[in-house]
Amino acid sequence: xxxxxxxxxxxxxxxxxxxxxxxxxxxxxxxxxAPWTTLPQRLAQPGVLTALRLSLxxxxxxxxxxxxxxxxxxxxxxxxxxxxxxxxxxxxxxxLVLPPVVGGVALLLVFGRRGLLGSWLDATxxxxxxxxxxxxxxxxxxxxMPFLVIAVxxxxxxxxxxxxxxxxxxxxxxxxxxxxxxxxxxxxxIAAGAVLCWARALGEFGATIxxxxxxxxxxxxxxxxxxxxxxxxxxxxxxxxxxxxAVSVAILAGLRDRWVGAP
Amino acid sequence: xxxxxAGVAALTLGLAGCGGGGAPAGKAGGGRVTVFAAASLTETFxxxxxxxxxxxxxxxxxxxFAGSSALANQITQGAPADVFAAASPATMRTVTxxxxxxxxxxxxxxxxxxxxxxxGNPRGISGLADLTRPxxxxxxxxxxxxxxxxxxxxxxxxxARFTPATxxxxxxxxxxxxxxxxxxxxxxxxxxxxxxxxxxDAVEFAESARAINDYPIVVLKRAGDPxxxxxxxxxxRSDAGRAVLTAAGFQPPQA
Numbered sequence: 001x002x003x004x005x006x007x008x009x010x011x012x013x014x015x016x017x018x019x020x021x022x023x024x025x026x027x028x029x030x031x032x033x034a035p036w037t038t039l040p041q042r043l044a045q046p047g048v049l050t051a052l053r054l055s056l057x058x059x060x061x062x063x064x065x066x067x068x069x070x071x072x073x074x075x076x077x078x079x080x081x082x083x084x085x086x087x088x089x090x091x092x093x094x095x096l097v098l099p100p101v102v103g104g105v106a107l108l109l110v111f112g113r114r115g116l117l118g119s120w121l122d123a124t125x126x127x128x129x130x131x132x133x134x135x136x137x138x139x140x141x142x143x144x145m146p147f148l149v150i151a152v153x154x155x156x157x158x159x160x161x162x163x164x165x166x167x168x169x170x171x172x173x174x175x176x177x178x179x180x181x182x183x184x185x186x187x188x189x190i191a192a193g194a195v196l197c198w199a200r201a202l203g204e205f206g207a208t209i210x211x212x213x214x215x216x217x218x219x220x221x222x223x224x225x226x227x228x229x230x231x232x233x234x235x236x237x238x239x240x241x242x243x244x245x246a247v248s249v250a251i252l253a254g255l256r257d258r259w260v261g262a263p
Numbered sequence: 264x265x266x267x268x269a270g271v272a273a274l275t276l277g278l279a280g281c282g283g284g285g286a287p288a289g290k291a292g293g294g295r296v297t298v299f300a301a302a303s304l305t306e307t308f309x310x311x312x313x314x315x316x317x318x319x320x321x322x323x324x325x326x327x328f329a330g331s332s333a334l335a336n337q338i339t340q341g342a343p344a345d346v347f348a349a350a351s352p353a354t355m356r357t358v359t360x361x362x363x364x365x366x367x368x369x370x371x372x373x374x375x376x377x378x379x380x381x382x383g384n385p386r387g388i389s390g391l392a393d394l395t396r397p398x399x400x401x402x403x404x405x406x407x408x409x410x411x412x413x414x415x416x417x418x419x420x421x422x423a424r425f426t427p428a429t430x431x432x433x434x435x436x437x438x439x440x441x442x443x444x445x446x447x448x449x450x451x452x453x454x455x456x457x458x459x460x461x462x463x464d465a466v467e468f469a470e471s472a473r474a475i476n477d478y479p480i481v482v483l484k485r486a487g488d489p490x491x492x493x494x495x496x497x498x499x500r501s502d503a504g505r506a507v508l509t510a511a512g513f514q515p516p517q518a
Contacts, residue, residue: 213429231332
């Protein structure tokens, strides 16, 4: 029997290699089929830039929304004992496993023109959310927020509560403690969660097309543009996919392994 | 039970397709037909498939319904299909140009656009001009799919200009937005408006005559059981088949 060098068992190395290959090969496929020669012209097409700009804008707005709502939610889950906390935590993570199309339908039933809240919004303020850029932001925030909450909650649980206690004994109020001690303590966790959240929002497709529809310049984000381009123009779809891939990889690689080993 | 069997058949076909180079495993007898058909054919073809199975015991028909263009792409990328029915000659051309057809396509039916509105037509829409009124939300198909191309032609003929609320990926999703109450009207095929049942009324408009879609059908070159595939196409084009199609609102092909 041959002993593998550096004591890496072959039984682990082989499936690990296959797993990596399985995840990376489709990306190689995109690169291999990319129409490199016509790439510049295709990138310059106005529809591409419109979709990309809309994607970047909505993903950023969705991330801001997730940070504003998700950080307090994570704090609640990590720091406050209350009945049903496990259930709440489960509910918060539901969008992670829910098919995005189902999320889109659910959003329609609540925020749509005939929806629980939507009909009231429409009647009172004349505001309708489907088919609007705001609708895209909501759809993206719905599927992306769990990523932020999980990351921040993990960071909060890992943070030493003695700093907060020390601040309290020194006379800091709860809000001051939160903003001056807790937040700086878990800032890396929030940053990591926000980046994951942003990347997920950028790739969102199912909930967006179901809830916000598809209209160039208003609700057509990059993933929707890819799907539609696939109907008629495969090279165009590949180009759009490549852009999305490049942006995502750049962001995730920039983050390195910070969120993998989050405290 | 039949649905379960069809599922198993589809799975087997899928696995056979994954096998690559080798000969299809279940080729001998059995008679399986996999039909890729435009979303707007969902109801009629499901019915025709059941009739066909009843008339040919031991034969199973499975369907893949989606936007024609998506199906055409799947076929040219090697999806295991025996028969392709598209909602426009242009989408059929992608498949014939790729050399995937075993013969020349024939027209099985024609379809015309209507304006689908909620039951009772609450916004009082009587033609394309009403869609341009402020505050009227319209769902339309994207131009990349046949129903969108037809809508564009019809709107061009009418000189009607408006900004739809959304450009959907296929006719069924445009109709879904109407049924959910998110839009006031949807430009869809007459057959789809009829299939939507009593919740949806159809408003006919003159300009739709300028944008009639022909539905071509063809047996594909890589069909596992060409005889069964051919028999299915013949069944669709038979008098009985045509009766099902006309009852759904399709028009017979031009002689």
